Each structure stands twice: as structure tokens, then as C-alpha cells.
Amino acid sequence: MSHLTPSADRRAADIAAFSRRHRFHWFEALPWLIAVAAYFMFPNYLALGSQILAIILFALSVDLVLGYAGIVTLGHAAFFGVGAYTAGILAANGWGEPISGLLAAAVAAACIGLASGWIILRTTGLTLLMQTLVVAAMLYELANKAYRFTGGADGLQGMSVWPIFGTFRFDMFGNTAYFYCLVVLFFGWLVVRNTVNSSFGRSLTGIRENVGRMHAIGAPVAQRRLVVYALSAALAGIAGALTAQTAQFVGLNVLNLERSGTILVMLIIGGIGRLYGAFIGVPLYMIAQDRFAEADPTYWYFWIGLAMVFIVVFLRGGIFGVVERLLARSRKQ
């Protein structure tokens, strides 16, 4: 029976490993150091930089539902868009205070997440995929229809965002916007990191790996899935609001299928369910897009499509997955 019950040593090692998961590792400082360094090295690309930071937050929110809770979604743009429109409409109608705009966006997106999640999370597989897609498609049609509030296909114009804390004005070079996005992303990352390392996060992984088992040990599966869905929606809403406030414009494309699809691509390039996939995949994708897509969008689509097929066929687990496998192999030798 000894092979069934782990020895005391082994158990102690497991517990130590679990408690170590929470501690900050030196490499976790890397993305933030790089982000600050990028500010000084590429002063002409700050607008792109702020967009990248906001989209990283969006990718983190998707990683939370997809990588940890295992909910395959093709409609997360719904929450990104709700956040963007909430912050945008507030700023266009006389309330340009950015921080409260972010909070309002988070609340609005979380409400939509709760309401839609409560309905659609009862389903699984293809049906769930369809439901997420349909929710986003409905919101798209609504935003298109409510052109008096959203500007419809022309986009929402006339946003005026006030200085942060009344002092830091959004300048035309994007200095304020960059650090604003960086700080918000940092807090968002802390929330996600704590969530996935908490017992709540562990139970999500359990639900992803074996639902039947989690039901059997009495975990409230439906409730946990709903909570993480709403939390993820709030984060996606904040990401949308960041994009709206820094770009001072919201277009219908914040809600479309392409956005829901490409965020999956960015996440998959970096690696899914790894917390750091977003930090690698999003910059890679968006910098490449900035370089190549402007010149020729057709080729861009071709290469990104080819990259997706290639990653799924050969690079399972994304860049992080490959690095992990290489490390494991070198350790063995």
C-alpha cells in the first residue's frame, strides 16, 4: 500500500511547494522592468505601448476563465466592449474622471457577466461556446442600434477625460496614458495572481480537470464558475475602459467576433493557464501587427492564420510551454 499513500517526506515537500507558489519569484519583476525600460527606449511608441498594456489585462481576464476555469469562450469582447462603452459614454457626457470611470466600467461589465453567466454557464461544450458568441453578437447589435449613445458605426466621439487625481493630464505624447495603463495592469495582475493561487483558484483548476470529482467532494461548481466569470468580466471591462480613455475613442470593433478570436490567439502564442502567457503573447502579436498589418493587412491575416495552425500543431502550450519542455529535458540530462 505504500505506493498509494505518499510518505511523510513527500507530503511535506508537496505542502512546501504549494506554499512557495504564492511567493514572488525574481523573474516576476521582469515584465515590469521591461515595461519601464520600454518607456525610455521607445518614446515614440507610447500610444502602442499603452494599448499593449491594456490588452495584456484583457488577455489576463481571458486566461482566468479559459486557462484556469476551462470555459472556452468566443465572446469575451462583450465585456471588453461594455467596459469601453461605459467609460466612453461617461466621458462623452460630462463625467471624465478616469478612476471612477474604470470602476463604473468594471461594475457594468461584472453585472453583464453575472447576468449572462447565470444563464449560459449551465451549458457545456459547443452549446456554451455558441452562447458566449451569441451574447457578444447581441451586444454588438445593440451598440450598433443605440447610435444616439454609442455613435453606432461612426464610433463614439467627443470624449474628454479629466486629469488623473486632478493633476496628471493625458498629454499628446502618451506619457501619462502609458503609466496609467501600467499601474492599472499591475493591480489587475495582482488580483489575478492572488485568485489563481488561492484555494478558490485551485478549485477552479479542479473543476477544469475533473468536474465529476469536484461535485463529489461537494464543491459548489456552478457558483464558482459564475464568480470567476464575473470577476473576469470586470477585469475585461477595465481593460476596455483603459483602451477607451487612452484612445479617447470607442468604435464598434470593441465588441466584434474578431476581437474575441484574436485575444485567444495572443494568449495561445504566449501559453495558456500560465499567468505569464499574456505578457509574452500580447506584445509579440501587437508589435508584429503594428509592423506588418499597416503595410498590408492581407499578408498579416495570412501569416497570423498560418501561425495559429502552426502553434496548435507543433507548439502546444505556446512559447511558455515550449520553454518548460526544454527546461524539463535539460534537467533530465
Place this chain on the structure above:
Amino acid sequence: MADIFSSIISVGFHGLALAMVLYLISVGLSVTMGLMGFINLAHGAFAMLGGYLMTWLMSRYDVPFGLALAGAVIGVVLISVILERLLYRRFYGGDELDQVLMTMGLIFITIASVTYIWGPVTQPMRPPAALSGQIDLGFRSFPTYRTFLIVCGAILVTLLWLALERTRFGAQVRAAVDNLRMAQTIGINTSRLFAATFALGSGLAALGGGLGAEILPITTFYALENLVYFLIVVAVGGLGSIRGPFVAALLVGISDTAFKYIAPEFGAFFIYALTMVLLLWFPRGLFGRT
């Protein structure tokens, strides 16, 4: 009163034409999902390719309508067989996310390729002279091409039903959908069956794309823009059957036409809402297996 009656007939007619196109394109998708457990988002790309090949043969080489359509179907079947053997086969019964990403990638590649080959403009669809204009059906006249579309659709539905219910191949497909392992055990070559079914589904999609080019215009983003419709038909109809998607296509085609007639400014909003409600009620679709 006469006005309302006339609008109902008109909505029913155009809805039926749309339903036929949706059915032809989606039925292959439904069978692929039911049989191989594969979420093929790129299925619409086969319909799009069918449309492109057909309009290209017609406008560039003056090939007659019927021949161009046949050429398009054959071309798409060839492409789909190659893709099935090279790519799709690896993912049968695998991870949903991998399937979604791989087929999404194929959509992007197709969009880029057709833009490169045929340019960004919408491809013109000119039905042959015999099928253009109006046809008088006794009580009122209808557009000839759409009438032809409905008749064609009805014939194809019947043929498909006969093929699945009355032939050896159909029996094998039904057996594999019901119980894949058992089908393998009694000696059905499921790998070849998968390839054949996949090719048939893609061919039908190409046929739907070509025939329906007048209703769903052939543009570069066809596969992405119409994807939601195809998926709705499949999810509402239920996987792995050919009757389910037919009922779903009728439902979607007619109600979408009606909604867009009554409240055009809402676009496709109501059809999405209807889908959501239907899927909550029947999570496995109207004719799904439990």
C-alpha cells in the same frame, strides 16, 4: 388585410430561400461535429471558396452556370480532402480549444488568400438568363432565381435523406454517430468514413456557397461574418443529424427574414436572442442525442 397576407407570403418565400442556403452549408458541419467531435469553424470558408470558384469560372472563362457550380464543388472537395488528411485528422475527438484555434487560423488564411487572388471587392453573381427575372406562379410572381433555389434545395434535401437512410454509406455514418467504437469493432473503416463524410460536407457547403451567392454575397470576410449563422443552425438543430439542421435552418431563415422585415434597424439581434432561449431550452439542440 391583403397587405399583411402579401407580406407574410413574401417573408415566407425569402425566408425559405435563405433557409435552403443555410441548410446546404450547415448540414456538413453538423455531421462533422456529430461524427468526429470536431468544431470546424472554417466550414464557412469552404462555402466561400465554392462561391469564389463559381463566380470566377463564370466571369473569367464564361463557363455556363451549372458547369461552373460543378467545377467549384469538385475543386472544394479536393482541397477539403487534402486538408482533412493533413490537418483535421489529428484533432478528432481532441481539445475544443485546439480545434477552435486551428480552424480560426484556416479562416484567416482563406481570407488572405482570396483577397490576394480575387481582390477585395464583392464577386458579382449573375444568374443565367433563364433564371433571372420573375416567374408567375398563378397567384403572384416571384423572383425566378430564388424559386429555383428553393426547388434545388428541396431536391438536395431529399437526395441527402435518401443517401443517409437507404444506402450502405448512410448506414455506416449513422452507426458511427451512434457508437463510434462499436462501429470500428464490427469492421467499419472509420478513418475512410470520416474522410468521405468530410468531403461530402465540404462539397455541399461549396454548393450552398455557389447557389446562395445571390443571398449571401461572396466577399472576403464571408467565412467570418456568416459563421454565427452556420453555428446557430448546427447548435439549434442538434449535432450529427440531417433532420435537425433542416428544421433549424427553416426556423432561422424564416424568423431572421421576418425580424429583419419588421424591425430592420435591430439587424440580427432577435435571431441571437431566439438562439439563446432555444439553446437554454434544448441544450443539445432540437434533435440532439442525449
